Amino acid sequence: MSDNKTLNPVERAAILMMSLGEADAAEVLKHMGPKEVQRIGTAMAELANVQQDQVEVVMSDFLNTVGNQTGLGVGSDDYIRTVLTQALGADKAGSLIDRILEGGNTRGLDTLKWMEARQVADVIRYEHPQIQAIVVSYLDPDQAAQVMTYFEDKVRIDILMRISALESVQPAALKELNDILERQFTGAGSTKTTDMGGVKVVADIMNFLDTSTEATVMEAIREVDEDLSDEIQDLMFVFANLADVDDRAIQTIMREISTDILVVALKGADTALQEKIFKNMSKRAAELLRDDLEASPPVKLSDVENAQKEILTVARRLADEGEIMLGGGGEEMI
Template sequence: MAGVDRVALLLMTIGEEGAAEVMKQFEPKEVQQIGIAMASLKDVKREAISGVLDAFMANVEGQTSLGMGSDEYIKKMLTQALGEEKAGSVMDRILIGANTKGLDTLKWMDARQVADIIRYEHPQIQAIMVAYLEPDQAAEVLSFFGEKVQLDIVRRVASLDTIQPIALQELNDIMEKHFVNGSAGGQTSGMGGVKTVADMLNFLDSSMEAPLMDAIREIDEELGVQIEDLMFVFDNIGDIDSRGIQALLREVESETLVLALKGADETIREKIFGNMGKRAAEFLREDLDNKGPVKLSEVEGAQKEIISIAKRMADSGEITLAGKGEEML
């Protein structure tokens, strides 16, 4: 089972109240992924449930401080894992039970709602809010704007570096029009930059990405090259080493993989086949041969889903990615 499926199955075995408490600790995107996995679980064998519970208990037994540590221990652990700024936000939710507020509320909203909220704000405010979102959500928000506005926002995001506390406070004040009052921290926050733009464009539909990149290159060729160098596209899967490919395949649903490979070139297909067991590769080849015509949008959606998984695994150190302008060492 994929990792998210194991999480979903575990939460479904501990009851509604317990699962709800656990879900409060996840980020918006994780909640969505787990919710989808929960909804898709059916005909689960008893052996699968036992396996997930056994693995969880083995993990718990290895965490000697679990349930016995003080708030101070938890704070130190989170700071080590996440850094001081992010740890503070997580601590609020875990130890204080604070509700999501201010800019964080945007991450829980539908992309169209976010677009409607920021539509009439100053372009610089729009850019900061878009930069604050996860790349896939930011890309979807951009899709609700015209090409001219997209270009303006993207260029402003690319030029962002750090945001002063007073600016964050002003943004939280804007959110007060729609949500509960939030407060900004006293430190500058790093957000935006060329890498943020590259991550957003990775999730933007190709029909929008191509003309937007053309417009960026026309205005600022150097910026266009910098963005392209940092983008990770499906073809870059071929640059991942064998161990990384195998780890990635364990997290990808078989139907998603089939759809994604329908639009992949032979080199990528062979890279995937070569990192599967002989029998599994044969089944995959058969599935590809038997799969009828599919919409381009479905293929692109599957490829973007795999890219998203790969980026998440890279962020956690499970695999190493190489973008267009990078070489594997």
């Protein structure tokens, strides 16, 4: 445990979680991503002999509530199990609890969710394309998109086409996949029937691909199956779709976007979307943004696309956290 002067942000967050109480800590963790939960959960498990002055450093504004609560390390295992289960549900929390408290590896497919994209690509590179499709469809869309970048175009297209045709995976198939993974990781896999894949999963993955890769893959899919490409396109949420998002959501998104990024992104936006953004800012802020847009020099198309992707990433994160609702092609994305 670090001393007072060197407590890092994760350790501070861990002390705060241990001080809040199980119900409140669980509510906070519900708004975090899996990697954040893992980091904080691990730090919570490592807390020991936390002194009162350390609590005061972290929670100076909450001393009346915290009081003399110094024995934070007592019974922490049971506390962490309860908090994580309340926050994530038993299924999601199970493997994470094993990693944090028992020092073991997450088993089967779940192992891959905590690996770098390049590592995942290397693990499945020489497996059957259907196995690759199952693995990629199981990952979170942003991680799946990163994994896709480590394959050639032909392989990417084949995997995405197979994902679009997936509906569910039977226990025998999951057992086979876990048997493959167990050659590289220890432990037994789950044989629970799992819904995965489908056109919506492909659309979600496509949302996180860089613009040039997205265009190449979409064109290749269109050549094979035009109806499928149209269906994927309809389910994707692109920058122009922000014009259809409600005002409260736009305001929430804008609070997390810097003016510099917004100026570049709006360079490639149509008038309707620009007006949507202006309408959801204060009059003064909107005037300044208009002036910045007019005064800014020409920018590369790739810079515009990158800025728009950055805003979309924030929007999708907020949607995943339940802060806003997005609509793509008439479908709800939450």
